[in-house]
Amino acid sequence: MKYLFLFFISFSINIFAQSIEITWRDDFKKELTFSCRASSHFCHELCSGDSVCYLEEGICRSCIGTGLKINFILSELGRSIRTTEEQYDSESFISLLKNNSFATLTSKDPYNIIDAFGSIKVYKKFESLCREGSLSQIVFLKLSPDDRSIQRPELVYCEYEDSVSLLKIHSSPDLEMTLLKLAFKHSIF
């Protein structure tokens, strides 16, 4: 049932976007390339009906550094910053992109100067945000429209061999509590 649900989500996203790719241009600017079906709502809204369009990413204030916020995000990704099966609303995604109040993070990103570049550990963190078998993961950070500082990790774009999905990011930990009686059951018996 769970996989059927995920398949449905993936399929529904696939309708508006086939892929999102991040490139660093010759002028050292960051650009997102969207490939979509020309007839889709997504293409209509963002690419004016074209099947490929580009969006230059704006700056992310203090993303390169060891400040508390970026440090916390990078260290807690996949731990207390996690995804569930909850899908990110496509209209909200379009609005986020249109307002350009976002910044992207990937497992191999110059923004991350805290972890070793291209390390397996970082890759696994990003991978854990998507369902198994993802080929690419892009975390979208929501930025303040006033000063472009990070507000929160908003969603993750997961790309699979035959589909893509957008998952909402939750910044609350998934905790496990054990009641005392249960905890001691094993020791008692």
Next chain:
Amino acid sequence: MKLLMLYFLITIVHGKEWSKKDQDFFTMDSVIEFDNRASCAKKANLPTESVFLMVDNVNMAKAVYRLAKIRGLDPEVTMNSAIHQFNQGLSNLVQLVSNRLLSGDLALIDDQNLNEKYLEENWIKGSKVEFEKATQCRIVKKFSSLFSHLNVTRPDKVLIKKMAEDLSNLETSFKSCELSKDDIPTEMTLFQFNVKFNKDNRIDGFRFWYSLKVYLSWAFRFSPEIKEFMRPYDFIFRNVDLEEMILFFSNGCKSISAPVCSSHELNLSQLKLFSEDSTTFDLSSFDGTKPIPEGPLSELTSKPLPLREDDLLNLGGEVSASDWVSNFRENFLKVRGVQKLQLTKAMSQVFLLNTAKTPDELEKNISEEIHLYGEEFKTDLYYLCSEYKVATDKDLSFLLQDLMLLKEDQSVFETYKEIFDQNFKDSFNRFQLIINKIHHLCHGLNEKSFWNKFFEVKKDGFAHWYQQIVSKKEKFTIDRIVSHQFSPLKPFLKFKGGEVICYSAIHCSRILLDSMMTLTSLGKSMSTLRPGKNVISSNMSNPYSSHMACGAYDPWAKKNKLLFEFFHDLFQGVAFGLLPSPIYISADLEQKKLVSFSTLMKEGKVFYEPKYDPKKVHLSLIADLGPLTGIPCALSISGSRMNPLEYYSFSGISFSGCTQHSKVEIEANNAEDIRSSASSRNYCASCAINLQTVSSSVSSLNPVLRFSFFLLKGITRLVSNLRDPHDLHRNWSLSTHQVGLSYRYHGEISDNCVKDLMNGRSCIPKRCEGKMLEEFTKKFQVSPVESNFSCLTGNGVLWVKECQDPIYLSQPKNLKIITNCELQERVL
């Protein structure tokens, strides 16, 4: 024209050959101010006109290195080019903002709550106006003698000569901010920016520096100019956490920000501690990393005042600026790294425990643990109850007070909100409920004599902060792990499929308290831990800035005391001259004494208010009965020091011998040394030295002599007091240009030359020659080799290394120059 030149030739016969004529003449138009302790402390209240900007290129370089790898470029080449561009762009931007502020095109600001829109509007308004280049920029290469004002009180002949030599090799101390491609990029850069606040621009210096920092933060991200300054790397640079990687600090005793006795300012002034040699810097004993730091306030009350020569910034030995900044950075990053980890961990734990359990649930869980496994948890419970009792104990009010202030601390509130998007006050309110519940539980256990008097626990099981306060432990490991003695098979709280947060409800409650104590300690360091939108700056070059702001040092105290004593002696002289009887009224001025501080919370920020033992005048009345009775005895009525509340008190009456007040020990072993009457003469020998007790002899003199005696005493004491090298304001100024010019002329610095230079004159024998040469060489890039001037006519001729032809100078009003040489203007 020809006639004028002929006139010069007739009036000028010989030329004086300059000593250092083979070298090029480098100079620098600066006035270096040297101050003693009192003068330096007084200057802390004035805005500085010269600052250093420390730039840490490492994070930016790392990002560019990674980007180059992604783009398939040569990472080393790209990184070096980026560091070069970043430093050039940043110095251009600082100068741009500074020039606009100085010219008045950009409005000064002092509002703390500014939005981006307001800054942008101001920026656009002033962007089309042409402005003067009023900001001087240099890159510091070495802390040569030209920076000796940072650790020397008074310049002497040797130092001035060294300064002159360093001026001759200026390129070893400085580099131009206009970087060339051949410059080797460094990890760290130290800039020096000089501005001039004059009557024309009427600028409030403190507002100027505050505005500069705010606009710099904004302009670095959003101004159109930054794209030009930092091309092609502007996009990647603008993502950098600028506030974390740069630091302004004042060059000298004057300040960047008005000294205030606040947690924020004190913390920033403590940055000077990071200039300690990083190889000997001990992180575990550094106050800021201790569980309960003593804080900068303790330094103000417990340590003696430093001297300028103590060199708190460790600049001695002509250290390379890049090495000094690297050393500073290493220590700073070590401490900041540890504090950040501790802060994030403590906040996470508060957040997790609040998410997981309500106070009622936690109380219920602890009760269950006691009910089911009380015996096994006995030690853990002992730790729990002891820690909560001490943290909230009214006898240890500083802990409780600090803990309660945490709730109001704006910086902790903002950081918690930024990371977890939660209200810290809510979390703290829950914690307060938990405190009450745990007190109640512990009270119940005590009532039942849960722990008998033979119960023992290991001291190292307590939380670190508890061990520091109660067991007086001094060294701690950096990780703040709250240990537990008994653990159930399954932990009480953990991440799903991940690490354990706490093993029992008791353990959880102890972790919560430990986290709150950590936040209390780190709250004091937040200004450097989380600079936020503010570029940080420090007045750390002035070792007395905090002392002044917090009332721990009064640079006027010595002067006041000196005047008080002099007038007291004069009064005594008049009184003694007029009165026939030998009555002596002594008054002693005791300065107010700092005893403690009270902590205030204003708009979420912590301020300290000094508390003093007030200024006291101790009066004593001494009637010397010696001359009347023949017995060397004085009746004294004096103020008692035992009762500090009475400023003017006559509570004690005592009979005492003459030597009671004597401060000088004299060996007078037998009567012959002084007089024939053995015992009494010996006794009075000390009286003769002590100016108070000599009154008995003086009283027999005529009134004029009696007055003169006390006047002499007053003058003697005044002269002696005026010799105080540290606590009476003294300062000396040296013009670097005058030093350089004098050295080139004579090839040495003589004693007389030192006097001239200290009096603001170059030591070129003819005054008019000195003046004209100063003005001329400041303006043009020339290296004088020979000169001859006549002050009678006000004319002179100068030969320079750069040109064969003579240069004729005259100064009826303004300097007139006649020459065939092509003169190049000097860029100082």
